[in-house]
Amino acid sequence: MKLLENIPYDDLTAGQEASTERLCLADDLFVFANASGNLNPLHLPHEDGDQDGLPEAQAPSAWVGALISSVLGNLLPGPGTIYESQTLHWTGLAHAGDTLVARVHLLEKLPDRRVRLRTTVSQKGGAQILHGEAVVIAPERKMTFNIDDLPTLRVQRHVHFDRILHQAEPLPAIPTAVVCPEEPNSLGGALLAHEHTIIRPILIGDRSKIAAAAAEIGADISQHEVLHTASHQEAAELACQLVHEGRAQALMKGHLHTDVLLSAVLRKDTGLRIGRRLSHIFVMDVPGLDHLLMVSDAAINIAPDLETKVDIIQNAIDLAIALGTVQPKVGVLSAVETVTPKIPSTLDAAVLSKMADRGQIRGGIVDGPLAMDNAIDIEAARTKGIKSAVAGHADILIAPNMEAGNMLAKELTFVAGAEAGGIVLGAKCPIILTSRSDDEKARLASCAIAALFAKSGVK
Numbered sequence: 001m002k003l004l005e006n007i008p009y010d011d012l013t014a015g016q017e018a019s020t021e022r023l024c025l026a027d028d029l030f031v032f033a034n035a036s037g038n039l040n041p042l043h044l045p046h047e048d049g050d051q052d053g054l055p056e057a058q059a060p061s062a063w064v065g066a067l068i069s070s071v072l073g074n075l076l077p078g079p080g081t082i083y084e085s086q087t088l089h090w091t092g093l094a095h096a097g098d099t100l101v102a103r104v105h106l107l108e109k110l111p112d113r114r115v116r117l118r119t120t121v122s123q124k125g126g127a128q129i130l131h132g133e134a135v136v137i138a139p140e141r142k143m144t145f146n147i148d149d150l151p152t153l154r155v156q157r158h159v160h161f162d163r164i165l166h167q168a169e170p171l172p173a174i175p176t177a178v179v180c181p182e183e184p185n186s187l188g189g190a191l192l193a194h195e196h197t198i199i200r201p202i203l204i205g206d207r208s209k210i211a212a213a214a215a216e217i218g219a220d221i222s223q224h225e226v227l228h229t230a231s232h233q234e235a236a237e238l239a240c241q242l243v244h245e246g247r248a249q250a251l252m253k254g255h256l257h258t259d260v261l262l263s264a265v266l267r268k269d270t271g272l273r274i275g276r277r278l279s280h281i282f283v284m285d286v287p288g289l290d291h292l293l294m295v296s297d298a299a300i301n302i303a304p305d306l307e308t309k310v311d312i313i314q315n316a317i318d319l320a321i322a323l324g325t326v327q328p329k330v331g332v333l334s335a336v337e338t339v340t341p342k343i344p345s346t347l348d349a350a351v352l353s354k355m356a357d358r359g360q361i362r363g364g365i366v367d368g369p370l371a372m373d374n375a376i377d378i379e380a381a382r383t384k385g386i387k388s389a390v391a392g393h394a395d396i397l398i399a400p401n402m403e404a405g406n407m408l409a410k411e412l413t414f415v416a417g418a419e420a421g422g423i424v425l426g427a428k429c430p431i432i433l434t435s436r437s438d439d440e441k442a443r444l445a446s447c448a449i450a451a452l453f454a455k456s457g458v459k
Helices: 026-036 061-074 160-170 184-195 207-217 232-244 259-266 307-323 345-356 371-377 378-385 402-414 440-456
Strands: 003-005 017-023 080-087 097-110 115-121 126-139 144-146 172-177 199-205 225-227 250-253 278-287 295-296 329-333 365-370 396-398 421-423
Touching: 003 207, 017 061, 026 061, 061 097, 061 115, 061 371, 080 396, 097 126, 126 295, 160 278, 160 421, 160 440, 172 184, 172 232, 172 307, 172 440, 184 199, 184 250, 184 440, 199 207, 199 232, 199 250, 199 378, 199 440, 207 225, 207 365, 232 250, 232 259, 250 259, 250 295, 250 440, 278 307, 278 402, 295 307, 307 329, 307 345, 307 396, 329 371, 345 378, 365 371, 371 378, 402 421, 402 440, 421 440
Parallel strands: 172 199, 172 250, 199 225, 295 396, 329 365, 329 396
Antiparallel strands: 003 144, 017 097, 080 126, 097 115, 115 126, 278 295, 278 421
């Protein structure tokens, strides 16, 4: 229990001091921008507010000054204090990552419960960056407050996708067969990834429809290779041919049915099979989660059997490794975390865990069955007495079927504010699947994920 306790006016004496430390986080700058409406790019992380080529992440002066109110309102005099006046003089700057010390010193007591205090903010162990004086009305009586139930804030940032894009952009753009980019969204996503030097698109489909889509979004596609086909099926087959010829290292779905594209990929003679089941993997950047979260399979395998789940898990592990996760932790989900014969998914989960122990699934740690709560929340796992290297720390969530996986991914996206990129693995090259509802970052992330996988050499 966290308590705040004040010092009433009658108990105050000249010379009393109080201070508090605060680490200035990048998220603090976003919160202040939203709360105040001050959108000065100097104060927004990753923005170059003065065009000198470097992001400033400078703490707003008013935010620095507000740290004084935390000392006055929490410590001296504490709860019940009312501001009457405050002077502020800034002599330095603060930035995200700085630890600041706000301090107040009681100078004198005035009539009518008024108190005058010297106020300062300094870098921890360093120079003073603000000084001034405050006059406040001190509380009349002793009070104590429990602040455990204070609502928390979560900034919806997608730092993990930022990292993926940062990793992918310096790499040579991978040649990508974009199948039927015949409307603005699908063409625009491919061209956006090209602008970020992630892919080099080869546009395959009806030439007139591709040109019309380009005209609608005002894009110049004269520099891009356009291969005309008379049908979506022909476009999908030509894309597979380009992969076999080494002209393309990835496929990207445009404005055609997924079944049409995958039927060409799965053809025994001209397709892209490698002896493993195809599976779709959502790579999710969930605000507040300190790592990428993968969900599979949510788009291809409707009711996977045990053998298919082995391939689903292996595909996801391979992708996680390609994106930089060493020995990914895989949680095999069910409704409960105990093996129950009446729930077949718990039996599959237990077998899959043992198969990983015996080396039949490689590169990761697999455990299950796990319920959603104890797969991602360590306290939930401890409450239920689960001891596992995966519980509370899962990098990959394996759904029992496509319906569950799809609902989970959509809930994370539309309720928890996650960004979701997705690719299909299990073929000779990664296949980028984007949705019309994807925003720019999700489209870019899907392309970057495919590029990083293609360049990683993970098989």
